[in-house]
Amino acid sequence: MSLVPEGQAAALAALRALAARGDDAPRTLLLAGPDGVGRRDVARWYAALRGCAANLDDPCGRCPACRTLLPDADGVLDAPDYREVGPATTTRDGKPARRPQLRIDQLVPRERSDVDDPLGTWLARPPAFRHRVGTIVRAETLTEEAANAFLTTLEAPPRNATLVLIAPGPDALLPTVASRCAVVRLRPADAPAAVRARLAPHPSLRLGRPAAWRSALADEASTDAKRAAVADLLAALPGDLADAFAAAEALAAAWPTGDDEMPGLLREAWRSAGPAAYANGDAATAALEEAWGAYAHRELALRRWVLALRSSFSRHP
Numbered sequence: 660m661s662l663v664p665e666g667q668a669a670a671l672a673a674l675r676a677l678a679a680r681g682d683d684a685p686r687t688l689l690l691a692g693p694d695g696v697g698r699r700d701v702a703r704w705y706a707a708l709r710g711c712a713a714n715l716d717d718p719c720g721r722c723p724a725c726r727t728l729l730p731d732a733d734g735v736l737d738a739p740d741y742r743e744v745g746p747a748t749t750t751r752d753g754k755p756a757r758r759p760q761l762r763i764d765q766l767v768p769r770e771r772s773d774v775d776d777p778l779g780t781w782l783a784r785p786p787a788f789r790h791r792v793g794t795i796v797r798a799e800t801l802t803e804e805a806a807n808a809f810l811t812t813l814e815a816p817p818r819n820a821t822l823v824l825i826a827p828g829p830d831a832l833l834p835t836v837a838s839r840c841a842v843v844r845l846r847p848a849d850a851p852a853a854v855r856a857r858l859a860p861h862p863s864l865r866l867g868r869p870a871a872w873r874s875a876l877a878d879e880a881s882t883d884a885k886r887a888a889v890a891d892l893l894a895a896l897p898g899d900l901a902d903a904f905a906a907a908e909a910l911a912a913a914w915p916t917g918d919d920e921m922p923g924l925l926r927e928a929w930r931s932a933g934p935a936a937y938a939n940g941d942a943a944t945a946a947l948e949e950a951w952g953a954y955a956h957r958e959l960a961l962r963r964w965v966l967a968l969r970s971s972f973s974r975h976p
């Protein structure tokens with residue numbers, strides 16, 4: 660897992676130039692750009708760059724500060740010097756908010772609030788490593804009241820700290836907020852050539868959304884795994900029965916409940932084996948799905964399926 664966001668070379672270069680100014684770097688930044696292009700990843704990269712012990716063009720990814728900014732296996736980030744806040748979906752009374760809004764008590768201490776450590780308080784404490792970054796996502800939902808309460812921090816975040824606002828652009832922010840930000844613009848991210856070659860014309864490429872193309876790549880990989888499982892089953896069907904059962908088990912493992920891609924791939928395989936095999940394969944697969952749907956003994960149903968398929972695929976019927 661890398662800390663360097665994909666396809667945002669220009670924005671990273673602009674932020675490197677700012678970071679090179681050290682203590683003179685602007686402490687309130689607006690990362691402006693459309694949804695999905697990786698603004699939070701860039702904010703996290705900037706936090707890593709400022710905290711990294713190595714002083715390279717990109718955070719090294721290996722020093723103790725960088726390591727805190729790599730999410731764990733569950734995708735959870737627990738970084739002492741990086742924090743994100745976004746619009747609350749509940750009101751202070753715990754009722755669902757009519758529209759998500761950044762609440763004052765997420766930013767500054769308020770009486771009768773259940774927020775332990777609002778962003779302003781957190782940002783004012785000394786960093787665990789070299790620099791703290793507090794990010795406000797969807798800063799366009801900041802109300803005038805909240806912005807005023809937070810104005811001291813907006814105007815001059817503490818030394819060794821940067822406040823990062825994420826929004827579509829300065830126009831989306833209150834003028835009092837926008838005027839205090841150094842703006843770094845993010846464009847739709849450029850996909851690497853290898854990603855383009857594999858996914859074009861997927862819409863995530865045109866929209867420049869790395870998370871979307873990563874998930875499209877993962878879907879492709881899972882389709883490849885399913886195709887391989889079908890091919891293995893076809894190869895095993897005419898041979899040793901134990902091998903055919905094992906191939907069917909592997910195929911079932913690559914077949915999530917409710918997935919309709921696998922039945923499609925199986926039908927393709929039966930079709931290529933001729934009309935009789937197609938009719939037989941289709942009927943056997945329908946019976947298998949019905950048995951699974953009825954919570955019949957899963958493995959027994961799978962074995963029946965293999966035996967039914969073998970009658971049309973076996974070399975020695």
Ligand SMILES: [Zn+2]
Pocket residue numbers: 710711712713718719720721722723724725726
């Ligand atoms: Zn580092």
